[in-house]
Amino acid sequence: MLVKIFSGAVAGVNALTITIEVSIGGGNKYHIVGLPDNAIKESLRRIESAIQSSGLKMPRQKIVINLAPADIRKEGSCYDLPIAIGILAASGQLESKDLQQYFIMGELSLDGSLQPVKGVLPIAIQARDAGFKAFLLPAGNSKEAAIVVPLEVYALKTLTEVVSLLNQKVSFEPFILQTSEHFYKHINNYEYDFSDVKGQQNIKRALEIAAAGGHNVILIGPPGAGKTMLAKRLPTILPPLNLQEALETTKIHSVAGKLRLAGALITERPYRCPHHTISDVALVGGGSNPAPGEISLAHNGVLFLDELxxxxxxxxxxMRQPLEDRQVTISRSRFSVEYPASFMLIASMNPCPCGFYNHPEKDCVCGPGTIQKYLSKISGPLLDRIDLHVEVTPVNFTELSSTAPAEKSACIRERVIAARQLQDKRFSGQPQLHYNAQMNPNMVRTLCRINEQGTALIKKAMEKLGLSARAYDRILKVSRTIADLEGSPDIEISHLAEAIHYRSLDRENWSG
Structure with a gap:
C-alpha cells in the first residue's frame, strides 16, 4: 500500500513542501531514499521503538520511504513523525482518509514522546500558503507555529495523541495564540536601561545619534570606561519592532534553532555579541549545511564586536559586503541561499594594546609604532562603513557616586522615533531606504545640502584635523541625523561641528 504524507524543509529563511511517500510490500528490509542525511537514515530505529512503545506494531515487511523532491537534500530529525504516520497508515493502523489535509513534523523519542524541532515558523507559513488545513507538531513548537493564521495548529505530546487525532477517536482543540496581544504585551521588555549608566553624557548622545540614523559606531577607550555597558543598552533606544520586522527576525532565529521554546514572536530588537575567536562562517553564515550566522541573527537589531x-x-x-547590501548570499555548487542581514554594527576597542593611550591618569607603556600597528588591524574599507568614532573616557568618582537620576531609555527612544519618522517621510518613495545611514553618495549630495558657511567649516576641518576624504560623506550623513533629532529641515553649522567631532580615527597622527 502506498501512502503520502506532507511535511516541509527549510531553504534559507523560507520553506518548501516535502512529500513523504511510504510503500509497504514483500520483503523484510527498510529503505529511505531522496537524499536523506544521517539523522534521517537513523530515524527508523527511533521510529520502530516509538511505535512499539505506543502499543502499535512495526510492520515486518519491506518498507520503502521516498522524500520528494528527490534532488533536494533533506536533513534533521523533523521527519520522524511524518515517516511514522506514513508507516502506520500504509500498514492499515490508521483509518484517517484526510491525511492530505495535514502538514506533519516532529522528532520522536524512543518512548513515543514528541520533541521540538527547529525551522517551524517558515514551514508553518509554507503550509498555510500551500492550502493545508492543519499543522500537527510537537507541543514545544506550538507558540511558534500559532503565529501563522488561519492555519490550525495542533500541539501534541506523543505519537499516541497524533494517532488518536487522525483516527478521530479523541477530539483535540487547535492551539490558539493572540499574536497581536502577545506582541504588544512584551514589546520593549528589556532587561537593561540607559539610566543604569552614570555620567558618559557625550557617549549617550553619540549612541542616540547612531540609533536615530541607523549609523554604525565604534567606541574607543581604556578598559573599564563603560564601552560594553553602553553597547548593551543601545537596543533599548531603538524604535520598537513592528509586526513585520518581528516576523522576519523570528523566522531567522527559528531556522537557526535559537528561538526560546517558551516564546513565540521575538518582541525585542536582537543583540548579538560574538567572541573574537569566532570564525568567518559562524559570523556570516554558511557551512556544509548552510545556516544563518551572527550577522543574520542580529537582523533588525545590533551586532556588538567587543575588542575589534x-x-x-x-x-x-x-562583513564588508553584508554591511552594504543588508543581506548575505551563501553559494554552493548546487544551490545558493540568502539570509537578511540588516543590522547596526557597534564595535569597541582599546586605543592601544595596553589600553591606556591618551588616558588622563595612567601612562601608556606601548613602544614606538605599536599603537599604529594595533590600529592597522582594522582595514580602511571596514572603517569606511563606520560613521561615528567615539572616544570614551573613564567616569570620575563624582559622577560615579552621584545619586541623581539619569535619563531613562524610554525618553531617549521617543526622540529617536521622532527622528525616524522624519526619515520615513524623506524616503517615502524609496522602499529600500529607511534611515539616513543607507543613503548613497548621490542622495547625500541631494538631501544633505549645506550653505557656504558649512562648506567653509568642513573644508577647514578636513585641512586642519587631517580628515580623510572618506570622512566627508559620513560627516554629512551624521549631520543630517543630528538635524533630524532637532527637527531642523536644514543642516546648521552646529550640526556639522558635532558630526566632525565624531571622526576621531580619520585624524592624521591620531595614534601618535
Missing part, C-alpha cells in the same frame, strides 16, 4: 582588533582580519573583511 582582536578579531581575525579575514573574519572582519567578510
Amino acid at each position: 582588533p582582536e578579531f581575525k582580519r579575514a573574519v572582519l573583511e567578510v
Whole structure:
C-alpha cells in the first residue's frame, strides 16, 4: 500500500513542501531514499521503538520511504513523525482518509514522546500558503507555529495523541495564540536601561545619534570606561519592532534553532555579541549545511564586536559586503541561499594594546609604532562603513557616586522615533531606504545640502584635523541625523561641528 504524507524543509529563511511517500510490500528490509542525511537514515530505529512503545506494531515487511523532491537534500530529525504516520497508515493502523489535509513534523523519542524541532515558523507559513488545513507538531513548537493564521495548529505530546487525532477517536482543540496581544504585551521588555549608566553624557548622545540614523559606531577607550555597558543598552533606544520586522527576525532565529521554546514572536530588537575567536562562517553564515550566522541573527537589531582588533582580519573583511547590501548570499555548487542581514554594527576597542593611550591618569607603556600597528588591524574599507568614532573616557568618582537620576531609555527612544519618522517621510518613495545611514553618495549630495558657511567649516576641518576624504560623506550623513533629532529641515553649522567631532580615527597622527 502506498501512502503520502506532507511535511516541509527549510531553504534559507523560507520553506518548501516535502512529500513523504511510504510503500509497504514483500520483503523484510527498510529503505529511505531522496537524499536523506544521517539523522534521517537513523530515524527508523527511533521510529520502530516509538511505535512499539505506543502499543502499535512495526510492520515486518519491506518498507520503502521516498522524500520528494528527490534532488533536494533533506536533513534533521523533523521527519520522524511524518515517516511514522506514513508507516502506520500504509500498514492499515490508521483509518484517517484526510491525511492530505495535514502538514506533519516532529522528532520522536524512543518512548513515543514528541520533541521540538527547529525551522517551524517558515514551514508553518509554507503550509498555510500551500492550502493545508492543519499543522500537527510537537507541543514545544506550538507558540511558534500559532503565529501563522488561519492555519490550525495542533500541539501534541506523543505519537499516541497524533494517532488518536487522525483516527478521530479523541477530539483535540487547535492551539490558539493572540499574536497581536502577545506582541504588544512584551514589546520593549528589556532587561537593561540607559539610566543604569552614570555620567558618559557625550557617549549617550553619540549612541542616540547612531540609533536615530541607523549609523554604525565604534567606541574607543581604556578598559573599564563603560564601552560594553553602553553597547548593551543601545537596543533599548531603538524604535520598537513592528509586526513585520518581528516576523522576519523570528523566522531567522527559528531556522537557526535559537528561538526560546517558551516564546513565540521575538518582541525585542536582537543583540548579538560574538567572541573574537569566532570564525568567518559562524559570523556570516554558511557551512556544509548552510545556516544563518551572527550577522543574520542580529537582523533588525545590533551586532556588538567587543575588542575589534582582536578579531581575525579575514573574519572582519567578510562583513564588508553584508554591511552594504543588508543581506548575505551563501553559494554552493548546487544551490545558493540568502539570509537578511540588516543590522547596526557597534564595535569597541582599546586605543592601544595596553589600553591606556591618551588616558588622563595612567601612562601608556606601548613602544614606538605599536599603537599604529594595533590600529592597522582594522582595514580602511571596514572603517569606511563606520560613521561615528567615539572616544570614551573613564567616569570620575563624582559622577560615579552621584545619586541623581539619569535619563531613562524610554525618553531617549521617543526622540529617536521622532527622528525616524522624519526619515520615513524623506524616503517615502524609496522602499529600500529607511534611515539616513543607507543613503548613497548621490542622495547625500541631494538631501544633505549645506550653505557656504558649512562648506567653509568642513573644508577647514578636513585641512586642519587631517580628515580623510572618506570622512566627508559620513560627516554629512551624521549631520543630517543630528538635524533630524532637532527637527531642523536644514543642516546648521552646529550640526556639522558635532558630526566632525565624531571622526576621531580619520585624524592624521591620531595614534601618535
